[in-house]
Amino acid sequence: MVIAHDRTEIITATETHSAPVITTRARRRTAQLSIAMVGTRGVPAAYGGFETAVEEVGKRLVERGHRVRVYTRGSESREKSYLGMEVVHLPAVAQKQLETLSHTGLSTLHALAHRRPDAAFVFNAANSPFLPMLRARGIPTALHMDGLEWRRSKWGARGKAYYRGAELFGVRTADALIADAPGIAAYYAHQFRVPTELLRYGAPIINDVPTDGIEGLGLRPNGYHLVVARFEPENHVLEIVEGYQRSSARMPLVVVGSAPYSAGYTESIRNAAGDDPRIIFLGGVFDQDLLDALYAHAYTYVHGHSVGGTNPSLLRAMGARTAVIGYDVQFNREVLDDQAWFFVDSTDLVTHFSTLENEPEAVDRLAAGNQRRAEVAFRWDDVADGYEDLAQRLAAGESMHKLGRRAKRTAEEWDFS
Template sequence: MISIVGTVGVPACYGGFETLVEYLVEETDSQIDKNITVYCSSKSYPQKLATYKGAKLVYMPIKANGPQSVIYDIASLIHCAFHRTDAVLILGVSGCIFLPFFRLLSKAKVVTNIDGLEWRRDKWGKSARRFLKFSEKVAVKYSDVIISDNQAIADYVENEYGVQSSVIAYGGDHAVIEGLTFTDTNFALALCRIEPENNIEMILQAFSQTDKPLKFIGNWDGSEFGRALKSQYSAFANIDIIDPIYDIEKLAELRSSCSFYVHGHSAGGTNPSLVEMMYFGKSILCFDCNYNRASTEEQAAFFTDTAALVALIKAADSLSNGQQMVEIAQRRYTWAIVRQKYFELMAK
């Protein structure tokens, strides 16, 4: 039996890890994935399914995000330990401080995806960063296999801990739906969680200095940071501040009709929103960091500050990296490849 710990749960309703689990539990003829248990937060599911796509669902009465995520993950691991799982896939390091005790209680193989160096994110205070860094250290020490979603993360793990990790990214092929018409209706697109490390303000400042229309999708009302930016930049005629869109068809329509895509993430390894967009054949402008360079094989256009982004926006008509993005995505970022790699690791 394989147990999956560390997400809100399935059906996917939150973020990248949840989407990953959604595709890991796809029913196939393979024998290895016939017996999967996914731990879910009952706080996020008014309707509690017993199974989903053949996987058994176990609900914990704890929130899966924020400070409670530590308790949520630990409670899930305790349940795993007493239900004789053969392998446990841990997504994120929040509850990994419990791993030394879990190893005493269970002989299960432990495979941990350490996510995108969560402790470096600007949204955390000093105490939270220290805790997450310590959890990461414990995860690397007590896991049988470490998964990094980006080569830059793998390089960090090897340099920091002397441990080699397996690099497995995310799939993005689900983002393209049948019947799409690919056009250019003269707007740039940006899509992300509204957090400082995603360089939201840099992107907005740059477009406020140009006439190029921008549609920027995000959870603006989820923080004071987002609300302040929404209030300030909604005043610009060319900037359209859009609330979160989770409907894959609506997202596909926007992605297929934009002129180009702007990706401001500076943390988090391989970002699902980036690999999804790479399938649409549009030129991509990325904030210049080792994660984004690794994800796009350095074929995107890169910017480091507002002035550099303004220059790229003004020269956008001459950009032509869209086909390179599609080629990379089809070669590296399919769910079939991701599924195979995960299950091979858990079966060894």
């Protein structure tokens, strides 16, 4: 059943694993709002998907006349304004388990002590314990649930338990829940029987990128395979390197990324590569122009992420008109609209690496299709429309809190395939 509203469309699936998913369809302008962005590393964006979303959405909200405050940590820039957004720099404890929570705690205290925003977007389900404080101050709050963080191997038993508990607490205390992919929305519908706001990420459309950067690394345009990922088991970097090392590929494999908390896994990847001269480790690359060039001039992009929703790295490859070899999980299939080659283990990758270099027409066809999908389905202007619409509804008093406050997790496990 589809119920049309003047601002949103509520899509209610009939299957038992689904609940309403709210997607923005049209934008109705109202008074200027004051909006806080909490729980990320902030701006300028130099790290991940959250930060990119905050920057891309925040600057568009400013252009539409809203006041946007972004809480930031660890930025080399100490400017108090960026692209029209107010930037509040606060410290954080430099320790894996405490960095995000310590910074969000200080950000919450700052929000409580200063002029009350009309709405707050809190990113990361782990930050849900701070929602009651914001709501008690009269700040309507939407919680961006991100991916299934508790499934990441970097967390021990206590960390996984915390994230699972934080999910439930967020469901019970938020005024709205944000899902960045239909699979994430379906997960919360199945586990907690609650609706979510489907707000994706946007894809940068990357064309006409100079080749100087990659040539400086000894690479040729359309002449290498690319991996960009944190070195974590659920990103399958080890399997990618193993599969490539066993393949007959002639083009080099360029690996971008590192693992600040996982030296053992990094060592396993290095050991799998051995002394294979075809495998090039670049470490972390933070020069955005060079990253764009690496994506745009790759023959294929190999995407091993498995526990997130809509992944910004995958969108970047699609926007750069690059064909994808993706890990076979529902999130990746949905984003790619099944237009990719998929793998579940290193054996699949041996086949892909060994054969695709001989199929340039097929690679080019999927690359072009990826960019077309990025241009249509993942537009930052549309994403900003969604955040603006949600902020307006929150400021007007709309809330799912009465529905979510007594939610319980179902005993039936979610199908992650």
